[in-house]
Amino acid sequence: MTEINPNGRPHAYGFDTRAVHAGQRPDPYTGARAVPIFQTTSYVFEDTDSAAAYFNLQEYGNTYSRIMNPTVAAFEERIGNLEGGAGGVAFASGLAGQAAALFTMLQPGDHVVASSALYGGSVTQLKHLLRKLSVELTFVDPDDLSLWEGAIRPTTKALFGETIGNPGGNVLDVEPIARLGHDHGIPLVIDNTFATPYLCRPIEWGADIVIHSATKFLGGHGTSLGGVVVEAGTFDWSNGRFPVVADPSPAYHGLAFHETFGMYGYLMKLRAESLRDLGGAMSPFNAFLLLLGVETLPIRMDRHVANAEDIARFLVCHPMVERVRYAGLEDSSYYPLKEKYLPRGAGAVFSFDIRGGRAAGTALIERLQLWSHLANVGDAKSLIIHPASTTHRQLGDEELRAAGITAGTIRLSVGLETLDDLIWDLERGFRAARAAGGTNEEAAAAAGRTVEGVETEPQVLR
Amino acid sequence: MTQSTAVDLAAYQDETTIRDLIGSARTVAIVGLSPNVLRPSNFVGFYLQRHGYRIVPVNPRETEILGEKSYPSLTDIPFPVDIVDVFRTPEAVPGIAREAVAIGAKALWLQFGVISPEGARIAEDGGLKVVMDRCMKVEHARHAGRMHWLGFNTGNVTARR
Structure with a gap:
């Protein structure tokens, strides 16, 4: 027995x-x-x-x-x-x-x-x-x-x-x-x-x-x-x-x-x-x-989410960014579903569309010092990728559209690093993208707003 | 399964009751035990034998199953039984429960899908513990066996060796 x-x-x-x-x-x-x-x-x-x-x-x-x-x-x-x-x-x-x-x-x-x-x-x-x-x-x-x-x-x-x-x-x-x-x-x-x-x-x-x-x-x-x-x-x-x-x-x-x-x-x-x-x-x-x-999953996810939410808010305010798709943002159409199913946060993987399309996206990624350009998500390290040329490369235009991807879509997997460093690095990338894909003024005009009052220095919103 | 909505199954799936029964029982009468090695009842009987329980087949159509004499009914068993484990349709359970009370069994255990509020009430009124819609093999494996070797969620958390 x-x-x-x-x-x-x-x-x-x-x-x-x-x-x-x-x-x-x-x-x-x-x-x-x-x-x-x-x-x-x-x-x-x-x-x-x-x-x-x-x-x-x-x-x-x-x-x-x-x-x-x-x-x-x-x-x-x-x-x-x-x-x-x-x-x-x-x-x-x-x-x-x-x-x-x-x-x-x-x-x-x-x-x-x-x-x-x-x-x-x-x-x-x-x-x-x-x-x-x-x-x-x-x-x-x-x-x-x-x-x-x-x-x-x-x-x-x-x-x-x-x-x-x-x-x-x-x-x-x-x-x-x-x-x-x-x-x-x-x-x-x-x-x-x-x-x-x-x-x-x-x-x-x-x-x-x-x-x-x-x-x-x-x-x-x-x-x-x-x-x-x-x-x-x-x-x-x-x-x-x-x-x-x-x-x-x-x-x-x-x-x-x-x-x-x-x-x-x-x-x-x-x-x-x-x-x-x-x-x-x-x-x-x-x-x-x-x-x-898995032993540290709860505390890591809290930090992933906190960093992701702050970076999403930084991107929303950025003149080089056309749109940010993160359910953790209150104006996301998915926010009510996020509140229901994901009360602790919408995760740390999301995407944004950069102004200037493919050229600007490439320039941004190539300038980055801290974000790793690779095909994975969910690492302790912050990761960045351009889906149209990598993970979703095998998909046709129709399928890309169905998946909500454009030539300028950039996907982030926000890691556990110091938030200021992640934003500092992205800002350097945006400067390079601006040089490659158009001026800040043009970008702001396209967005229907002036550059006045837009902070281009790294800002920590947490 | 339409009956299940009317029954408070959780009341018959109490972890402490289950653990106590598995730990204290020695003799298990299996009503509806099949001689077919591919039938669920045979899996359970085989497993319980391996883990040291004396199993008592109750099946009027057989004389011997898994090396043990088979009895036509519970009341034909000439020695005490701890648990009556049931692999029959829910309709048969009230009668089985009455026999379980008559022979002084300690518990009535109804396997997966065997849901009978009436049978449970008869057994409880007769002083028996009742487990319903649970598999005795699974519960043994969860609390005392090796179920965790196959990645199943035993729900057990302990820092004790």
Whole structure:
């Protein structure tokens, strides 16, 4: 008989406590306080009966690190816990996780409805990879609920969106979209990478599956790729629409995952079949580094948001800036949704359009000393990129417009540096952009205002 | 699941009750245990055996399941039972609850989707603890087993070794 851990009465721990502890207790064998890195491919079985029980999923046991690993499991449970789900399954990257999450519930002939304002990598995965699997796709303007509803077909198996769109910064109205999906027996899948569970927990608003690129804010250090899929555990996969999840599985000797494992059925199938067969497993070392990041997620996100809000306000006042798209600004059309879903802040990734288009944007980026020009977000370091020439390069003009991008759009991922330094550096960039793309006076005239009273020196608004 | 809205499920999913039952029970009668190794009830029976519980199959169509003699009903079991674990339709639960009371079981445990307010009331009136819409295997694995090895959210937070 296994000993029951004498915790006493259960206590509802707060988010910050769970960000440090959930999914990992001191190692019972060694007492190690930090999560041990189990850098092993495989595990010795106690006996042949145990081995059979593990492979049959009759017992929770380790078999092979492509399917499960104790260090990775600590990361999976931590994110599953922070999101308020039944658990998590980690992957080598966010896109690997997203592909597997969809692969688990889709079969040829199915259909997906997705927001048109998505990360470029998600657009290509949904549009081209799914087509190769004979899955059809409809992109809709995420702000119009009637378009979501109108796009639903008898074969529709998933609604897909991002909490905070990339790079337009639109906030998804998760609650009515989830309700719409459930009215049709369809799960809502949310990419929550930009918000993190600290700023928004989509499951609390009805989402069924939450996906993260852990590479971004969850890790926060830009050292490690990783992804994780969390499921709420409340969706009825046996509603008749998902035989691929509910029926006895030919890929697992006839096991009916949803009936057998109930609220854990989808995650079990995601792991035991999709992760096993697609193979995009997270490395234990990456899980260790990502866990280190998650421990400080709450305090980092507070700082990311504070810096982002101040930089957004600096940009709004700047004569070289045509518009700023950040839901944290009170005049953003998304501000009411931000207040509902993201009360602690709209994240730290947003974009602005520079006056002078492509030439001005290039000049700005090339002059910067402190902002790193690269294709990532969610690092402790501040990052900047020009989507039209990088992350969204594969998209046509139509798709660019649908994603809210112009030739002058510049995306920022605001880091944890001293605010004054970030603004000082941007101001240097704007001077170079002005020289390349037009004068300050011209820019101000275009904006319909005079330069009088416009401060061009760095200003700290916090 | 339409019945579930009328039932206060949380009242039958108390963490302390569940933990106490899992820690104290030794003998578990499984009503509706299937001999088919792919059925959920068989998964649970197999698992509980591995973790040291004596399981007692209750299935009138079988003579032996998982190496244990199968009884036609709870009242045919000639020794005390701690938990009556139910894998039957909700309609069958009131009758099972009455038998559970009659044999002096300590608890009535209704598996995922087995939701019966009437059965729960009968058992409670007879002095039994009641757990509803919860899996005994999952709860054991959460509190005493290795569920965390597969990344599931156990909800456990502790700094104790």
